[in-house]
Amino acid sequence: MSAYFPKKFTTYYEPFLGGGAVFFYLAQQHPSVQVVLTDINPELIxxxxxxxxxxxxxxxxxxxxxxxxxxxxxxxxxxxxxxxxxxxxxxxxxxxxxxxxxxxxxxxxxxxxxxxxxxxxxxxxxxxxxxxxxxxSSLLEPAQIEVRKFDRILDFATSSKDFVYFDPPYYPISSTSDFTAYSRENFKQAEQIKLRDVFAELAQRGVKIMLSNSNCDFIDKIYSDAEAFKIAHLPQQIEISASRGINSKSSKRGKVKELLISSI
The missing domain is CATH 1.10.1020.10 (Adenine-specific Methyltransferase, Domain 2)
Structure with a gap:
């Protein structure tokens, strides 16, 4: 996944902070970059x-x-x-x-x-x-860390100097993977489409954006909607393998196929 990150950017935004794996990688590779980490969960922040x-x-x-x-x-x-x-x-x-x-x-x-x-x-x-x-603690020292909904990114990321990585609750691809209640607010189809619209708005501004999600027809469809993006090139969809430890069936834990969607 790291091979797809942009080489140059001034400010990094992660609106679904979670475990912050991408931030911790980038903080070591780009120590001088400004960092804004946000999430809807006040306990996590x-x-x-x-x-x-x-x-x-x-x-x-x-x-x-x-x-x-x-x-x-x-x-x-x-x-x-x-x-x-x-x-x-x-x-x-x-x-x-x-x-x-x-x-x-x-x-x-x-x-x-x-x-x-x-x-x-x-x-x-x-x-x-x-x-x-x-x-x-040392890596987090220069970071701005706030409670914010993901769509607030539109108030901050404005140009090609900005890099935004979205790691939202993944769209369920089976009944056993239907877990969207990370917080008391669910993340269903309507929220996925709203996130796509935010992605499209940022892409129109020239912001560098990457997003991870389930490798499924619904996600493929909404990020292939030319009318929603209104730009010359739709975001690239890249199939990647990722390790997942949460599944009701232990046999289905491990490497799974996901989509990495990029405007870069």
Whole structure:
């Protein structure tokens, strides 16, 4: 995938931050680039800010969670999951702890915005990695990190000096892959089409854009709509292989085919 990234750009935007894998790669390859990282999930954004600004306090709290979890008492996991914490750092430590110990590392909220994933089956989950957290904190130091909906990118990315990477909730290609409730707000067909329209508007401005999504007829169709794009060249669709660890059937985890859609 890295072979398709642009060689030169001034500002990098990632409106669906998630795990931030592309950001962490680019931050090491282009350390002088301005970075704007956003997501609709306030819990996630808070966690990133705490890693950036309060990493030592965060490490201390994660070590406490690790110590309690090592006593092999599932009740501790569920007490943390149901509890409301007061400080930003406590909330960030809760999110990271739950992510490291919940089933399959899945993030999911119910309609009330409550994390509702059961405990995973791990013998020794790596709840706290101090040196890794310090390295991540260093990479995040110059980044602007905000809670924003993805369409707000239209207020910021305006020219060919900007590079935007979209990694939205993927369009389901089967009944078992129909997971769009990353937050309490679902990401269905209407949202996928809205994202396509945002992509098209950015492409008209000359912004460098890449987007990952399911390799399926629906995604292929909406990004092949010449009327929606109104530019001389439709975005390129590239089939790539990617590793996925979330599927209701373990036999279907591993390498899967995805679409990388690029205006570059």
């Amino acid at each position: 808070n966690a990133y800010r705490c890693v950036r600004d309060k990493v030592e306090d965060l490490i201390e709290l994660l070590l406490e969670h690790a110590s309690e979890h090592s006593k092999d008492n599932p009740a501790y996991y569920y007490s943390v999951r149901s509890r409301s914490y007061n400080t930003d750092t406590e909330k960030a430590a809760r999110l990271i702890y739950l992510n490291k110990t919940c089933y399959n590392g899945l993030y999911r909220e119910n309609s009330k915005g409550e994390f509702n994933v059961p405990i995973g089956r791990y013998k020794n989950p790596n709840i706290c990695q101090p040196e890794l957290l310090r390295s991540v």
